[in-house]
Amino acid sequence: MNHPTTVTTTIEQLLALPQPPGPGFPLVLKVSPSSFRFNDGVLEPPSNDNERNDHSSVALAAALIRAGRVVAFPTETVYGLGADATNEAAVKRVFEAKGRPSDNPLIVHVSSLDMLSTHLLPQNTPIPSQYSNVLASHWPGPLTILLPKSDAVPPVVTAGHDSVAVRMPSHPVARALIAKANVPIAAPSANTSTRPSPTQASHVHQDLSGRILLILDGGSCEGGLESTVLDALRPPPYVVLRPGGVTVEMLRKLDGFKDTLVFKKTKENETSSEVLAPVTPGMKYKHYSPRIPVILFEVDQSVLHSTIQTRILRLHAEKSKPSSTLTPHQSSSTPAPETLTIGLLQTETQMPLDFSLTTDTLTHPRIRIIHRLLGSSRAEVGRNLFAALREMETECHVCFVEGVREVEEGLAVMNRVRKAAGEIVYDSK
Structure with a gap:
């Protein structure tokens, strides 16, 4: 992946390429979120050469959006794959690039309330008053609301529903892209469907290489989980x-x-x-799954160690069979066949669980456990979850995930992990 500091490719050159563009793409342009500042909702001009380069990169991406192409860009939640929400052909390219089912609606992103009213709401229709307190408190930010939609929003965006899901992102690069494009941007997560959502530009490249023209690389996403969707209609x-x-x-x-x-x-x-027939994404289909089995442990901490230990022994017995189907996703770091590698993502417990008394006695295959402590808070766990799932699939045969209490950000974490898991282990009591 190249990270050029200046834009040397013209919009004409990019638009002349076939769709999808194929090998060698996407082009990756690294931009700093600090280069983009808003004053009363208006994007300020750049103040130095580095900022001018970053603004030029975003301007190129915005030109692609206006021309009906798709672009990957960072938000405060995960990376999005965006297209002009009012251009039906462009939105269809999003579905094609992701392999996304057509009955899974998209969220539309705006940079201002004026853009929302002008492009998305029916004529002379205000934002419903019940949302006033919510928007005052949480926009811009990781909150999506359902609104009545204008006829200017093509049915492909909403899967034929009369409502549209809308949010105003707080990430400076996302807001700048939307503002420079001057159109609302329909954008699901920038991954292939069913995969863990991308929180880094490299994740987008892994999934969408050859399928899209451009990624704006704004660094790691701060939130790590998709936005809350609220229905107050x-x-x-x-x-x-x-x-x-x-x-x-x-x-x-x-x-x-x-x-x-x-x-x-x-x-x-x-x-x-x-x-x-969901009105918003995340309600119907399997999501967030790496290419290895995920087992979620929803058990009390007092029995977590013994429950995982029992499952380790069961997996060892299975792996010992000639007919075993436990294989990792192939990569440069794929574990040796004589080793059973288990990833363990810990959430509530803050010290690595020690299984050496068990694993040291096992051979043919040997057991290797890779621990990852996802964070000391539920927000930090959410921020690191998807990246950890992607890491585990390149190194492990199977991934264990410790459940988290369903309070605050823990509710969103468990929503995602349950959808990623092929099996859930509960307390036996």
Whole structure:
């Protein structure tokens, strides 16, 4: 991946390329978030050569958006794959690049309330008043709201629904891109469908190499989990359709949102229209999965060690069989066949769990455990989760994940891990 400091490729050269562009792409332009400042919602001009280079890079990306192409860019949550939300053909390119099902709607990103009103809402329709306190507290930021949509928003964006999911990102590069493009940008996460969401430009390159023209590399994403999606179009109590960076506890502190509910997919509602025809992403399909099995442990800390130890012994017995299907995703660091490598992502426990008394006695294959402590807070766990899942798939045969309490950011963490997991181990009691 190249990180040029100046823009040497012209928009004409990029638009002349076939779609998808194929080997050698995407072009990666490194930009500093500090180069972009807003004053009363207006992007300020650059003040030095480095900032001018960064603004030129974003201007190139914005020109591609206006020309109907797709661009990957950083947000405060995860990297997004963006297209002009009012251009049906451009939005279809997003679905094609990701391999995304057409009935999985997209979130539209705006840089200002004026852009929202002009492009997304029906004519003479204000933002519903019930959202006033929420937007005053959490926009710009990792919060998506459902709104009635204008006919200017093509059905492909909303999967045919009459509402559109909208947010205003706080990341300076994302806001600058939208402002320079001067159109709302429809953008899901910039990964291939079902994969862990990308929190670094390198993750985007891993998944979308040859499929898109350009990545704006603004460094690692601060939040690490996708935005909260809030539906206040329905009668109260309002519902969080997808938990994220704005926690349910934060929302419940606001006037009118004290009784806010959280949608959960269950056996009872899995055939409902809300699940089968979702109005927002993250409600229907399998998501966030690395290329190795993920096992989630939702057990009390008092039995976590013994429960994992039992599973290690079971996996060792399985790996010992000639017919074993436990194989890691092939990479330069793929573990040796005589070793069973287990990734262990710890969340609540802050000291690496020691299984040496068990693993040192096992041979053919030997056991190797790679520990990762995801953080000392639930927000930090969320920030590191997707990158850790991607790391584990290159080094391990299987990944164990310790569950986290479903409070604050922990609710969003568990929402993602449950969707990534092929198996969940519960307390036996």
